[in-house]
Amino acid sequence: MDKSALSFEKPNKIGKYEVYDELGRGNCGVVYGGFDPFVRRDVAIKVARHDPNDDAEATIVKQRDFFSEAHAAGRLQHPNIVALFDAGTEGDLAYIVMEFIEGDTLLDYCKPNGKRLTPRKVVEIMFKCAKALAYSHSQGVLHRDIKPGNIMLTVTGDARIMDFSIAEVTQSLAYRPDQIIGSPAYMSPEQVRKETMGAVSDLYSLGAVMFQLLTGEAPFRSKEVKEVFRQILNDKPKRVDELNPEVPSQLADIIQRCLSKAPSNRYQTGHELAAALTRCYDQLRNTEAQMNRREHENALKSLAFFDGFNDDEIEEMLNASQILSFNADQNVINEGDIDDTFYILAKGDAGVYKGKKRIDKLVKGDCFGEIGFLTATKRTATVTALTDVLVLKVNASLMEEASPECQLRYYKAFTQTLIYRLSITSARLSAHG
Template structure:
């Protein structure tokens, strides 16, 4: 950061690090990136694009002077414990569409749309930055070629090194929005090569499977923008923006942040989650759906198929089998987890009925299988501990029955 002495304002200074200029090949590439950004972004004037104020390509090191944005990159809001409210994410995406539509009219394809290149100002506005890798469709000058951009956010046509249009940036923006909504990227491999393969060949998991509160029409918008073929995406930026706006208008009234904090605290207080760190709990918060149910509600019924389990947060539940009451359970237990642990047998083995008003967190089995490996591992360990505890309790009960049933000593 610097200070513009003439105008008395803060500015951002972007420099090429000196160590990158020591090797001739690297030096030429980074000078070209800086030159490209100066040439292309210098003419852009849009409220959602960071403005270039000055540049010196011949300085040592070369630098750009940019509009200062008092805020944070969107990469700070891309993990399950830092996610922004859904309406705000859709609003950010809408503004990005407007900025990229403007860049498209100027003949530019950004080629490096990612959370780190999108700044969220303190006032709530969003600013697109870093046009160093941008492609000008109207220039005859030699431009950066090959695989340009960040692997996780590349479009399939970028991976194949084909000619690019605005549809490539549209795909990349959809990846960013997906990540801001779920805390996960739609295509994420163990290596860059594995990630690029997934981008080209694998279908993304619907985001609502990773964040149960997302309505189906948000899935539809994002999955269309993530289509493998450019022609299958939205035809124009305006079409994408209107679809996002319609999804925004169709959202249910959101819970307050205080309510989410209270629910997080309720999970943290349960012994079942003792070995879950905060990030894992926030991921679970997004993954499951919260339900407050009246007394007498049947949560699950024996001999019927199931593909989910419930965590009892508040209240009491009676568990029975073939009409015989087995137990009454309180907060902190799971119900129906055997359909997750035994995917080859999805039949419920007992009936669970709310004895009081209850609050449960329902988790769909397919959603947990698509969750992070860390969350799956912690559930596996918690389920094992739970089942061992139930086995010990059953053995102790059997021992008591044996003592009761044992004959007394013979009388004299």
């Protein structure tokens, strides 16, 4: 079919969204930059290509296939998966609205003579992707098309998996396709054979991406797709450390296991692969704690409380604090407790309770425990996690060991927070007076 039949002029507006320049296009549609005037944020808008020659039934089928991405990605909320905000139709156009990511895909780092990422950076990116896939699989979603073009690297160096357009939502994580779907160079043997696929199929594809990031070439290559499939089914891939001497043998072993022909010989879950990558990262003179610390630093930088803090001051704050995680329904602090700590909610939602009555809700970036921090008096309320939360617990005694510059910046932000909280309390009292 003539591709021009599937093209259309860029709309200036779709629904409430303003439409800007084209960002890219593929078989399923065209992606534009856009803007949500109500939330006031940049977005990416994927619009399905429309064939004016299609009858009503064909249009419905294509829209159903197009919205399978919304069905899959809409179930997922993870820091390393591109978020989906909205989906709908307007006239003949079907569209999906996603998080706008400032950055590029991994394709630029996979070219034979292109720039290479260091093994340490590859491990860091793949660790995040493995964790994202572990979460996706826990929600019953198989991606089925993991490849360099579907992994974004943000300008801050973070990784995001995107494009769930051929994903499969299944409770059992066992799916048998009736046709070959995916990108040939990254397909697992069972995907080529149209056999039952599971989490290990996505992890095979991630191993193929790792291989290419470190060598500039896919594990199996040919101009003929049939030959690529033959190699995937029968040939053993070369070891990455033989092609790139900068790659440690431990990392090459991880990739070899990912690319095993038999699914049972591969890592069985994203968590298992992430653990292996963490151990490899440690071999590269970094520990899992350092990886988590970097993520914690990034989490703090995203909070309004730390606006103006430089990297050294963020590091000092982490030294004077603890990063704590709580599951939903766990208490962060208890009414009547005595301590001298101040809390900043870095992730998730929490509720403030007096007795059994909830009197307030806290969201990411909110602070609590100011009075206890200043006076070490009894807590007057209980704070309970409503979702899984990450909390920065700042210790007053440890803050005294921070540099004068860090203390000054911290207490300025702390005072602003305290004034804001007192003004809110005063307004509520006035409203009830």
